[in-house]
Amino acid sequence: MAVVSVGAALAQMMLDEDKRELFKYRAEQDCTHEDGVYRDIFDGKVYQDFLFNQQQLFQDDSDIGIVLHTRHHMITLAIIPGPSKPDNIMSFLRPIVDEIRSLGNNGFRVLKDNNVIYKGKVHLMGVMGDIPGVADLMNHAGHMAYHGCRICDVRGVSDGARYFLHNGNIRSRESLVHGDPSPPMGQVPELLTSLSTFCGVEFFGIDEMHLIGRGIGHLIFNILNASCNESYIIESGSSYSFRLKNPLRRTNGMAIVQNQVEVCASKVPPIFEGSFHVSFGRYRAVDWQNFLCVIVPNIILPYLVEYEAKKALMCLINGLMWKHGTNTCVIKSTLPGVNSSNVLLNTINLQQYGITTSLANNDQVNADQSSPVSFVSHPSGNDQFPQLWDPADEAYLLSNGVITPDLRDQDLVVALRSYYRRLYGDQSIIDIGTNSILFAERLWTDSIVISSLSYRKKKTLTTAADNFVLFEAGRYRSLRKCWFVGEVYTYFQHTYDDQVRFLAVVDVMKNHKLDQFNIPMAEKDVEHKHFAVLDVADILECVGLLQYSATKNKFKVICPYMRYDDKVGGRHDGMLSDL
Template sequence: MNIKDLLNNDSETRTSGHMLDDSFFVKRSNRIEDRIIAQACEKFNNRNKVATTAPMDFDKFLAAGNSNHNEAESMDTDDVQVESVEEINENIDYMSDNDYGYSRVRNPDRVYNAPVDHVTDYEHFVPTHVSNSRAQAVSLELFSMFFENNVSREVYDKCIKIVNKYMAELGSTKVDSLLSYYRVDILLKEEYPVKSVAYDMCINGCCRFSTVEEGDFIDEDETCPHCGEDRYKVERASVKPAQTFQIVPLSEQLRFELAHPEEWAKMAYGTRCLAGRREDVREDIFDGDAVGRLLDRGVVGQDDILVSMFVDQFNPFKNAKMASSVIHVINLNIDPKERYKAGNMIQLAIIPGPNHPKDIASFLELVLDDLRNLGANGLQFQTDSGLVIAKVHLVMATGDTPAVSDLMNLAHHNAHHRCRACFSYGARDSSTTCIVERDGPSLLRTEESLHQSVGGMYGVKGPNIFKDLPTMTSTAFFGLDEMHLLGHGTGQQLYVALGGKFCPTINDGGRNAHGIHLQDRLKHHRYPFALDVSLEDIDKAICASRADIPADFTGTWRSLKESNGKRKAVDWIDFLLFVVPTIVVDHFVFDRTKAAVMKLVTACRIAQQWRITAANIQEAEEAIGRCHAFLRCEIEEKRLKPTVFVTNQHMLVHLSYMMREMGPLRAYSCRPIERTIGVYSAAIKSRKKPGKNMENLLLGKAAIHHCLGCRPVICATNDRRTSNFEVASNDVAGPQLWSRPTRSSLAELAAAIGIECQDLVRSLVPFWAREGIVSFEENDEVVCANKMWKDSVVYRVRSSVDSRHGRANNLAVLDDAREYRFILKFFSQTVNRVTRLFAAIDCLSDVQRVNQDLFPAWDSLAPGVVKVVDVKSIKGIAGLVHDPNDEAIWHIIWPLLKYNQ
C-alpha cells in the first residue's frame, strides 16, 4: 500500500462504512489498513486548514436548490492533502469531533479496547462517523434534489460536468469538483451500509410465502393459497420467484442511525416524557393513559424507545389500476417539532401489489418478529460512551379505516360489527350500514377480546397479528386518524348534507334543483340542514376568500362542488373548522341546527389541537353527545335519514376516549405517511418493473435521508447585518427583514404609510427610552422592507401582495390574540449602534365577536388607525373569509399549531 492509494477516492481501500462481521476480526491486516487510512484522513484534514487555499464558495450555487430543501443548508469543510507517510502515525485518536454536518462512516477501532463480553456479539457494533469533504457534501445535496425529482442519471452527469467546467475556469482545484452519479452512488453505499432482505410473494400481491431455508426442498409447483398463481417461474432453466419484495429491518436502521451522537441525542425528549408524565395536560402520546399503564406494568421503562407503525395503500400510477402498500415507522422519542421531518421517519417496506393484500399479516409478521426481539432483548449498539442497550416498543399500529380493519382482522364494508372500538351493532338502511345507537353507547372492546385466538364474534374474522404484544392494552393501540375522520369523514359529510343528501322526503332526482330553489324545497320539508343561501353562494365565498387566506392554512380554498371527489382531507378540514363557523352556521334556517353544528365544530377543533386538557376532553365529549342527540331526534321525527350515522360519524363518539388513551390526535395523524406516499408516487415511474423501482427508491431514499438527515451542510451562520437581510442587534437568529431593503428618511416612511412624520416620531420614541432618545429628525434614516421572516412564516406588507402569489400573508395577530392589523411596512432603525425591527400597521376597527366568540367579524368599511409596533409582538398570521351576503363583512380566522404538515 502506498501514498497514492490513500489519496485515491475510488480505491478499494478507501475508508469503509461496512457493517462489522467475523472477517473483520480474523483479517487483522485489513483492520490495520483501515486504521491507517482513517488516521491519515483525519490528520491531513487538520493540516489542510493551513496548507490549502480557500475552497470554492458553493453558497450562490446552492441558493436556488435550498428553497426546496429548507432542512439542509450549505457547509464548509476542508479537503484532504497528504505530504508524508510519517504523519500517519502521529495521530493516535481515531474519533473525529468535527461536526461539520454530513458524515461518512468507518469501522471503529475502539471496539478492540472494549470488554471481552462486548466483543463477542459483533452485530451490535456499527461504524462511527467522520465528516464528508465539502465537494461530497454539496454533491449529496444536489443528488438528493435530482433523485427526488426523478431526473435521469444522464441529465445529472451532464449538469455536474457543466458545473465542474465552470468551477475549473474560475480557478477551483480538482478536489473541489462535484461527484458524478457513479461516485455519489458509491458514497451512499459506504455511508449507509444497511442491507435489505428479499422475500417471495404472490405475483398478484395476495400474500407472502414462507421462507425456504438453505438446503430445504423447493416445491416448484407451489401456488398462492388465495389466487392459485405459481410461486416460481422458470427462466433459462433456472427457478426464480415470480415476485419479491424487500424489507429494510427496523433494528438495522435504528442501530445504524442511533450510533450517531446527534441522532442518539434526539432520544432525550422521550426519556424526559416517560420520566415526568403529566395527568392534567396531554401534548403527546406519552401523556396518554395507555403509555401510563405500560409504565405501571413494567412493560416500558423510562429509557426505552417508543415507535408507531402506519400501513397505507396507494396507487403510483394515475391511469392504471394498482394497489401498493407502504409500511412506515415513526420514532416517538423524537420531539414532535422534528419527528415528522423526512430524515427522521423510517420506511420499512413497499409491498408492490398490484392488488390489495388478502393476507396483510403474512407481510407484517416479519416486522413483528423484529419488534418482539427489540422489545424483549433491546437494541444494542456502540457509541462514544460505550455500549448502549435500548428496548424498542410498538405502541400503535394504525392507518386509514380499511387498513385498521386489516390490522385488527375485522370484517370490512357493511359488516354489522365494524366499529374498531366498541361492540355497537350496525343496521342496514338503503344498502348502507348505519350505527344509530338509539339505546345509548355500546361497551368498548376489551383488552381480552383483542388478544383472543379465535374469530367469528363481533366482526372479528380471526386473531390479529399483534395479539401477543404486551403493549396492546386497548383498542386505542390501533389509533384514530384525524385526517380521514374529520376531513373525508365529517367535513365532507356535512358539505353533502347541505345539498340535501340526507333529506328523506326528496329523492336524488329532486336534489338536482339548483341554487336557492333547492334550499327552498329543503326548508319546506323542514330538513335540518336547509340554508337561506344557495350552496353555490357558499362555494363562491370560499373561492373569493382564497386570495386573503395565508399559506399557513393547508387547504386550497377552491370550490368544493367543482371536484367533490377529488378534494383532499385538508380541504375538508379547513371547510369544517373555518368556513362552517363563519359563513355557514349563520345561514342555517333552523336555530336548533346552528347550536348542534357549532357543538360539532367545537369538538373537532379540540381534536385538532396539540395541547389538550382534561376539561377540553370533557367539553369535546359533551359536544359530540349533544350533536348526536340532535341527529337522533331529527331521525325520529323523519326529517333526517338514518344513513347520516355512517361509521365515521359514529367514531366521533370515541374521540374523547382516544385523547385520554393516546393524547392529541395530531400526534398519531396519518398526514406524515400521506406526504411520504406523495413523494414515492411521484418518483415511481417504471410500469414494466414497478416492484424493482420501489425497492431501489426504498433503499435510495433511506440512504439520502440518513446522509442529509437534519444536519446542515454549512453550520456557520452568516452575519445577517452584512447581507440583504436586516436583523435586530440582540437577536441575530430572530426575525429578518427581506426583499431588497431600501434606505428612506423618516419623512419618506411617514408619507408611505399615510401618517404625519411627527406622529411617526412619537410612536418610535418610547421604544428607545432606555437609550435616552427623546426625539428624531425627519431626515434620520431607516431601512424599509416588504417582507419579514419570523418563526418559519413569511409576512408581507399589504401593498406588495401580487395576485400571482394567490395568498396574502399581511394580516398579523398581535400579542393578546384579539388584535388584528394589516402590515403596511417593515423597517429597521439603528441608534447608537443598536438595531431594532419595527412594523407599521393598520389596526382593524369595528371587530365584533360572533359565533360563540370563536372567530370575529370585521366591517371592512370602518376606518383603521396606523401604529408602530416591535415585530416581536407579532405572534401569528390570520386570514379573511368573505361573507356570501355582505361584501363588506369579512370573518377573521387563524390556523392552529402544526408540526406534522
C-alpha cells in the same frame, strides 16, 4: 426523500433539561403505596377501570380513549414527496423503523461537555393516521371493502352502499402477522410485525380528527343541505330545527356556499390544511374539518332561522377546537422552499451542540441549502425566536422616498414614532434615531412563515394570501390589550435606545368587533391606509379573511383551530385611535 435521524432529533430534545426530566420520570417512579392515591398508571387495562366523578368512562368495548400529543413533544422526521400517493409506503418508512429498531437494541447516549447526561433506548409503541393511512399501514383493503373493518372479521352486506349489521371477532396477533385465508384478510407488513413491541390491533391508532371531519363534518353538511336533509326532518312544515333562510334553503343552497368559498379562497393562507377550491364531492377529511369549523360558523350560520340551532352548532365547533390544538415542530411546512430552510435551521441547531456524526450520511446535509445571509437571526441569539427572511442587501435610510406605491418613508416614520410612544408611554418622543433600517420580506415565527405584500408583489402571487395577521397592541399609557387585523406591507430591523428590534409595518383594518358568537370581524378602509408599526412578537396568528356578505370590504377573520369562545384571548376590540 430527506429523513431526519431519530437519534439526532431525540438527542436535541434531551439537551433541554426540562424535557430530560420528563423522560426520567417513569424510570425513577417511586413504587411505594399510599391508600387512595394514584401516582401514575402505565397499564391501559387498569386505566379503563377508573372512575371519573363516580362515572365509568369505558362502559362499553366500543368506547375509545383519546391520546393527546402536545406540540412541544412532536418531531417531524420526513415528508413523503408528492403529489401522487406512494405505491409502497413501507419503502419510505423502512429507514426510520430500522433506526428505531437499532436504537431499541443498542440504546443511545447524549453527551454534553464530554459528560453523559442521558442514556436510554427507543421503541416504536404504535403507529396512527387517518382511516386510509392506517389501512395502508396494515395492508388492509379499506373501509369500503366487504371486510371493511381493520380490527375484526365482520363481513358487510351491500344494498347500494356497504353496511355492517353484525359484530365480528377481534383479529388476533397471529391473524395480523400471517394473514387470514378465510375470511380473506391480508397480513400486516413484516416491517411492523417483526418489532418486539407489536402487540396486535392495539398497535394501530386512528386520528380522531379524521373521524370528526369525515364523520361529523359530513353529517352537518347533510343536515344543512336542503337537497338531502329529508331523512332528518321528523315533521313537515317549520318544525325542522336546522332550516335555513333563502337563498340557502333552496336545493342549490350548498352550491351557493361553494361559490362564496371559492371567492374567499384567495385570502386564505396555506397554513390551513385542505383546500378551499375543491367541490364538496371531492372533499377529504381535512376539507370536512374546514367546512365544519370555518365555513359553517362564518358563512352558513347567519342563515339559520333558529337561534338555538346556531347556539348548538357553535357549542359543537368550540368543543372540537378546544380538543384539537395545533401540533407544530421545527420542520413543519410542506412547501419545498420553506421546508428546506427549516431543515437547514434544524441542522445548524444540531451542529452547534456537536451532534454531527448522526447527520453525516443524512440526505438533508446534501440538500440545496439556503445561504446564511437569507435570514437574520433574532437579536437574542435564540434560534427558536422569530427570524427575518429574505433581508435586503443593505440598510435603507429613511428620507423622503417611497418604499412601496402606497407606503412612503414619512408614513413609516410617523408609524414608527407612534410605536415607540406606545411602548415607552412617552408622547414626547420625536427623535427615533438614525432612521436607518434593514428591510426583509418574510418572517419565520412559531414554525410558520408569514410573508409580506412586498414579497407577494415581487413573486407576482395572487392566491393563498399569507400576509394578513391578527396582532395585539396596547393603548398609550394603558395596560389594556386590544386585537387588530392588518395586512403586512414589509418587515424591518430597527435600533432604538441601544436595542435591536424586529418590527412590521401593517395596514390596519377598521371597525374590529366580535359578533354574537364571538367570531372576529373587521372592515377594510377602501379609501385610506392606516399604517401601524408593531413588534413581530405581537403577531398572534397568520389569518385568512372570509367575505361573508355582498359588501366586499367586510370580512370575518379565520385561522386554523380558532376557538371562538376564547374571545381572542379576552382582548378588547381595537380602534384605530388606540394606535
